[in-house]
Amino acid sequence: MTSTERLYIYDTTLRDGQQTQGVTFSLEDKNRISNLLDNLGVDYIEGGWPGANPTDSDFFDQKNSLINAKLVAFGMTKRFGRSAENDEVLSEIVNSRTSVVCLVGKSHEFHVKQALGISLEENMELIVSSIGYLKSLGKEVHFDAEHFFDGFLSDPQYSTRIVQEALKAGAKWVILCDTNGGCMPDQIYSTVQELSKAGVDTNKLGIHAHNDTENAVANTLAAVSAGVRQIQGTLNGLGERCGNANLISIIPTLLLKKPFADKFHTGITIANLKELTRASRLMDDVLNRVPNRFAPYVGSSAFAHKAGLHASAILKNTDTYEHISPDIVGNERIIPVSNQAGQSNLRERLLQAGIEVSKDDTRLSELLKQIKEKENQGFSFDSASASFEIFARKILNQMPSFFEVKRYRVTTERRIDALGNMNTLSEAVVVVKIGENETLSVSESMDERLNDLGPVNALAKAIGKDLGKYQDIIKDLKLVDFKVRITSGGTSAVTRVLIDSEDSKGLRWSTVGVSANILDASFQALLDSINWKLINAGATPN
Numbered sequence: 015m016t017s018t019e020r021l022y023i024y025d026t027t028l029r030d031g032q033q034t035q036g037v038t039f040s041l042e043d044k045n046r047i048s049n050l051l052d053n054l055g056v057d058y059i060e061g062g063w064p065g066a067n068p069t070d071s072d073f074f075d076q077k078n079s080l081i082n083a084k085l086v087a088f089g090m091t092k093r094f095g096r097s098a099e100n101d102e103v104l105s106e107i108v109n110s111r112t113s114v115v116c117l118v119g120k121s122h123e124f125h126v127k128q129a130l131g132i133s134l135e136e137n138m139e140l141i142v143s144s145i146g147y148l149k150s151l152g153k154e155v156h157f158d159a160e161h162f163f164d165g166f167l168s169d170p171q172y173s174t175r176i177v178q179e180a181l182k183a184g185a186k187w188v189i190l191c192d193t194n195g196g197c198m199p200d201q202i203y204s205t206v207q208e209l210s211k212a213g214v215d216t217n218k219l220g221i222h223a224h225n226d227t228e229n230a231v232a233n234t235l236a237a238v239s240a241g242v243r244q245i246q247g248t249l250n251g252l253g254e255r256c257g258n259a260n261l262i263s264i265i266p267t268l269l270l271k272k273p274f275a276d277k278f279h280t281g282i283t284i285a286n287l288k289e290l291t292r293a294s295r296l297m298d299d300v301l302n303r304v305p306n307r308f309a310p311y312v313g314s315s316a317f318a319h320k321a322g323l324h325a326s327a328i329l330k331n332t333d334t335y336e337h338i339s340p341d342i343v344g345n346e347r348i349i350p351v352s353n354q355a356g357q358s359n360l361r362e363r364l365l366q367a368g369i370e371v372s373k374d375d376t377r378l379s380e381l382l383k384q385i386k387e388k389e390n391q392g393f394s395f396d397s398a399s400a401s402f403e404i405f406a407r408k409i410l411n412q413m414p415s416f417f418e419v420k421r422y423r424v425t426t427e428r429r430i431d432a433l434g435n436m437n438t439l440s441e442a443v444v445v446v447k448i449g450e451n452e453t454l455s456v457s458e459s460m461d462e463r464l465n466d467l468g469p470v471n472a473l474a475k476a477i478g479k480d481l482g483k484y485q486d487i488i489k490d491l492k493l494v495d496f497k498v499r500i501t502s503g504g505t506s507a508v509t510r511v512l513i514d515s516e517d518s519k520g521l522r523w524s525t526v527g528v529s530a531n532i533l534d535a536s537f538q539a540l541l542d543s544i545n546w547k548l549i550n551a552g553a554t555p556n
Contacts, residue, residue, distance in 0.1 A: 262294045
C-alpha cells in the first residue's frame with residue numbers, strides 16, 4: 015500500500031472570519047475558538063492582526079496555550095518607501111512573538127497600479143524584502159498572494175513571478191487567493207497546473223477561496239486535486255461578504271471521500287471527526303446564532319429522512335439514502351414524522367424516543383391519522399421532534415404527569431418615560447398545580463430594545479419560576495430561538511410558533527404550538543419544551 019500525502023489545514027476564523035458582517039470576537043471568544051481548533055487537530059490557527067485592534071493585540075500578548083496547532087500572526091508586506099526593519103506593521107508582527115507569520119501582498123498587476131500606485135517591480139521588492147526580513151529573524155513565513163487568480167488571467171507572467179520570487183525569498187508557503195470569490199473550479203485547477211508547468215513546486219502552495227459564487231469548497235478541492243497542499247478556510251464558512259471556504263465541509267470530504275481519502279491525510283484523524291458537529295454548533299453558540307439545520311455533514315437535517323419510502327429503506331440499510339454514517343461526524347439520524355409519514359417513519363421515530371410499541375399495535379394507525387390531522391391544522395412535527403414525542407406519548411397513554419397549568423394571564427403595557435422613550439412592559443401570571451399544591455408565579459419582561467421575546471419571555475419565566483421538586487431540573491433551560499409563521503390569512507389566521515430550547519449541556523430541542531392566538535401557540539410550545547426536558551432527565555411523575 016502506498017503512503018498518502020500530507021495536507022495542511024490552516025484556519026483563519028479568528029481573522030478573516032471576523033470580517034463577517036455583524037461578527038466581533040472578544041478575547042474570551044478567541045480563546046474558546048482557538049482551543050476548539052487546537053483540539054480538532056488543525057495545523058495552523060491565524061489569530062488575527064497584531065496591532066489592528068486591542069483584542070487582537072491582547073490575544074497575542076497572552077501566553078500561547080496551543081498544544082497541536084501553530085499560532086499565526088497576520089499582517090501585510092512593508093509599505094512603499096520604508097525599509098522592512100523600520101516598518102511599524104512588520105514590527106507589530108515581530109513583536110507578537112509567534113514563530114509563524116502570514117503576509118498578504120498584491121499579485122494582480124491591476125491592484126498594484128491602481129491601489130498601491132507603484133510599479134510592478136516596486137511591488138515585487140515589497141514582497142521579497144518583507145519575506146526575507148522575517149525569514150532572517152527565524153520566522154516561518156507564509157505569503158497570501160491576494161487576487162492571484164484574477165491576476166493570472168490578466169498577466170500570468172507577472173503573477174507567476176510573484177509566486178516564484180516569494181518562494182525564493184524564503185516563504186514556506188505561498189497561498190493562492192481567490193479574493194473576489196468569482197472563480198470556477200476548472201479555472202482554479204488549470205491555473206495551478208500552469209504554475210506546475212512553469213516549474214513551481216505545488217507542494218509549497220496553498221488555496222484561499224471566497225464563496226461569492228457558492229464555489230469556495232469546490233474551488234478548494236479543485237486546487238488540492240491540481241497539487242496545492244495547504245488549505246485555508248473558516249469554521250462554518252465565516253468571512254467577508256459571502257464567506258470563506260467552509261472547513262466544516264472540507265475536512266470530512268478530504269478524510270472520507272474518494273479520491274482524497276485514498277491520496278491524502280491531515281492532522282485531523284477519523285476519530286476527531288466525531289467532534290465536527292459539536293465544533294460547528296459551538297461556533298454558532300459563540301456568535302449567538304441558530305445553527306443552519308441544512309448544513310452538510312453537521313446540520314440537524316443533514317441525515318433527516320422524511321418521506322415514508324426513504325425511511326422504510328433506511329431501516330433496512332442505511333446506505334440506501336446516506337452517503338456516510340452520521341455518527342462519524344458526531345451527528346445523528348432523524349426520522350421525522352409529518353403528513354408524508356408512513357408507519358416505517360413512525361415506528362423508527364418512536365423507537366428513537368424510547369417509546370415501546372409493538373409492530374402490530376392498532377394505536378399506530380390512529381397515531382398516524384392524528385398526526386396528519388394536526389399537520390393539516392398547521393402543526394409541523396418534522397421541525398419539532400420534541401413536540402411529536404409529547405403528542406405521541408399522549409395518544410399512546412405513555413405521557414407522565416408532572417404538573418398542570420390551571421390558568422395564565424399575560425398583559426402588555428406601553429410606557430413613555432420623561433425623555434419620550436417608549437418601552438413595553440409585559441407581565442405574566444401563571445397558576446401551576448403540582449400534586450395537591452397550587453402556586454402562583456408572576457414575571458415581567460421589559461422590552462427596551464426589541465431584543466427579547468416580550469410577552470412570551472415573561473410567560474416562559476413565569477411558568478418556570480416555581481415548579482417545586484422539578485425546579486432544579488429545568489433551571490438551566492433557556493429559549494434560544496423563536497419563530498412565528500401565519501399559516502392562513504385573513505381574520506381567521508392561524509399562527510404557528512416554533513421554539514428552540516437548550517440546556518447547559520448543549521442539548522437542543524424544538525417544540526411547536528398552533529393557535530389563532532400567538533400567546534396561546536407560544537404557551538403550547540413552552541409547555542412541550544418543559545415536559546420534554548423533564549422526560550429526558552428521567553423526572554419522577556406525580
